Amino acid sequence: MRLSLSFAVAAALLSGTEAAYKGFNYGAFFGNQQAKGYADFKYEFEAAKALPGTNSQFTSARLYTMIQHGTKKDVITAIKAAIDTKTQLLLGIWTSAGQSVVDNEVAALKSAISTYGTKFTDLVVGISVGSEDLYRITPTAIANGEKNPGVQPAQLVKYINQVRTAIKGTGLAKKPIGHVDTWTAFVNASNSAVVSALDFVGVDAYPYWEVQHANGIGSANKTFYDAYRQTVAAAKGKPVWVTETGWPVSGPKQGQAVANAANARIYWEDDIQYSTPSPSFGIKGAGDLKAVNPLFSLSCPKPAAPYSWNARANVNSNSVSSSFVSPTPKPPISSSIHYTAFGPTFSGFPQLDQPRGLTPPFVAPSLIVPIDSSDPNKVIGNSYSAQISPTRSTLFVFDVPASLTGLCNLVLAFPPAFDPQYMAPLQINSPGGIAVSRLDRPASVKTSATTTAGGRIVGTVPGLQPGNKYTVASAPCAAGQQIGYKADSLDGLDISFFQMTLPALGMFMEQSSA
Numbered sequence: 001m002r003l004s005l006s007f008a009v010a011a012a013l014l015s016g017t018e019a020a021y022k023g024f025n026y027g028a029f030f031g032n033q034q035a036k037g038y039a040d041f042k043y044e045f046e047a048a049k050a051l052p053g054t055n056s057q058f059t060s061a062r063l064y065t066m067i068q069h070g071t072k073k074d075v076i077t078a079i080k081a082a083i084d085t086k087t088q089l090l091l092g093i094w095t096s097a098g099q100s101v102v103d104n105e106v107a108a109l110k111s112a113i114s115t116y117g118t119k120f121t122d123l124v125v126g127i128s129v130g131s132e133d134l135y136r137i138t139p140t141a142i143a144n145g146e147k148n149p150g151v152q153p154a155q156l157v158k159y160i161n162q163v164r165t166a167i168k169g170t171g172l173a174k175k176p177i178g179h180v181d182t183w184t185a186f187v188n189a190s191n192s193a194v195v196s197a198l199d200f201v202g203v204d205a206y207p208y209w210e211v212q213h214a215n216g217i218g219s220a221n222k223t224f225y226d227a228y229r230q231t232v233a234a235a236k237g238k239p240v241w242v243t244e245t246g247w248p249v250s251g252p253k254q255g256q257a258v259a260n261a262a263n264a265r266i267y268w269e270d271d272i273q274y275s276t277p278s279p280s281f282g283i284k285g286a287g288d289l290k291a292v293n294p295l296f297s298l299s300c301p302k303p304a305a306p307y308s309w310n311a312r313a314n315v316n317s318n319s320v321s322s323s324f325v326s327p328t329p330k331p332p333i334s335s336s337i338h339y340t341a342f343g344p345t346f347s348g349f350p351q352l353d354q355p356r357g358l359t360p361p362f363v364a365p366s367l368i369v370p371i372d373s374s375d376p377n378k379v380i381g382n383s384y385s386a387q388i389s390p391t392r393s394t395l396f397v398f399d400v401p402a403s404l405t406g407l408c409n410l411v412l413a414f415p416p417a418f419d420p421q422y423m424a425p426l427q428i429n430s431p432g433g434i435a436v437s438r439l440d441r442p443a444s445v446k447t448s449a450t451t452t453a454g455g456r457i458v459g460t461v462p463g464l465q466p467g468n469k470y471t472v473a474s475a476p477c478a479a480g481q482q483i484g485y486k487a488d489s490l491d492g493l494d495i496s497f498f499q500m501t502l503p504a505l506g507m508f509m510e511q512s513s514a
Contacts, residue, residue: 023060237381432493
């Protein structure tokens with residue numbers, strides 16, 4: 001288990017303002033192996049809320065275990081501290097220690113439910129069964145000196161099902177269950193059964209450790225985003241929560257990665273600790289968490305205009321929302337629980353001048369669901385990326401706020417070309433245009449080409465060109481309603497893009513000034 005508070009992003013990739021939860025990972029003990037008690041957790045939770053420059057947004061905590069350190073199966077005192085500080089929780093079940101320990105973890109979980117009732121269960125945003133257990137059984141982990149045994153995929157599935165059974169009929173019955181691991185574990189096909197058993201996928205992604213890739217701070221966003229995209233591709237349509245990420249403020253050089261506060265600020269690092277491990281991913285140095293100043297500014301960069309431009313993804317996945325970096329993009333990565341996000345603000349791409357941008361107020365889609373006419377029964381789910389080609393269309397769902405009245409424009413934002421040194425969030429394989437239809441019924445995460453509702457074309461764009469914002473259609477705002485659109489390829493268009501607002505890319509709804 002970790003000795004420090006790691007920043008988390010759960011709900012992978014969302015903006016700090018949009019994320020429902022933001023927080024840190026909290027270990028069960030200090031660097032000297034001393035167990036944290038109630039007062040310690042309470043103090044840490046309060047210190048997280050008091051971080052300067054954060055508007056008291058860090059109100060969530062990810063735990064690695066349900067057991068108080070040094071006991072057999074006593075409930076971890078972090079639960080009572082969370083209740084007393086109104087801290088949201090992504091629970092953890094420690095599984096890299098065998099069946100008997102998992103049994104004790106489950107016993108502690110059930111004890112917490114019976115002891116604290118809804119005061120506890122209402123704070124829970126999800127349950128992670130295990131943390132990096134699949135990574136630990138790899139040759140890489142063993143070569144790196146990993147001492148915890150890890151878990152084989154078949155056994156991990158049994159643990160996941162054990163937890164599902166344990167929470168049936170309780171206040172946690174409807175909470176999403178996931179597993180946290182490295183992106184390399186999820187893209188390994190031998191772990192496919194684990195992904196199938198989950199409600200959400202929690203990924204730990206640290207560019208600092210990616211020594212086999214370009215991993216200097218200048219490549220960190222690309223390296224992170226590459227890992228995230230590969231995880232999404234392997235997630236079988238399950239929501240992806242970024243559960244851990246960050247950049248160390250101290251420690252040895254790893255490949256091209258240099259650990260210092262300046263680079264951590266660039267990456268917008270994430271954790272706090274009393275002791276000082278190496279490498280240290282702390283946002284504060286050793287000492288009194290409330291008294292010691294952060295090692296770098298935690299405030300978000302000021303937008304160039306009077307409104308924010310932030311990456312948008314996982315915002316409405318069925319997992320939890322926010323930063324832990326689900327459960328939703330940080331300065332470069334904020335994390336929360338999806339935690340929609342485990343989200344912070346993700347500046348996963350180089351900052352570009354804002355396109356002749358979105359006109360506030362605007363609404364981003366809550367669901368982005370590709371469908372495939374060549375495989376009409378296939379359910380792709382909420383991929384957070386649009387795919388538009390001769391065989392693939394994408395369904396966009398908007399939750400229109402009641403405050404959006406009058407005339408609304410459906411717009412497609414196409415930013416200027418991205419710097420080729422970065423992995424672009426927009427891929428154009430073949431030029432062309434789009435045709436957009438208003439659907440009779442909005443899509444869901446389970447919609448396929450076969451089950452897509454009928455509709456009528458409301459607008460077309462004959463030829464898409466970078467650096468433009470297109471008004472596709474105008475109509476009275478459907479205030480307080482959920483509406484759906486379908487984007488189809490015209491003239492052979494073949495593109496994919498990651499819906500985001502930093503810079504603006506994708507479909508948006510704006511209130512017309514006309």
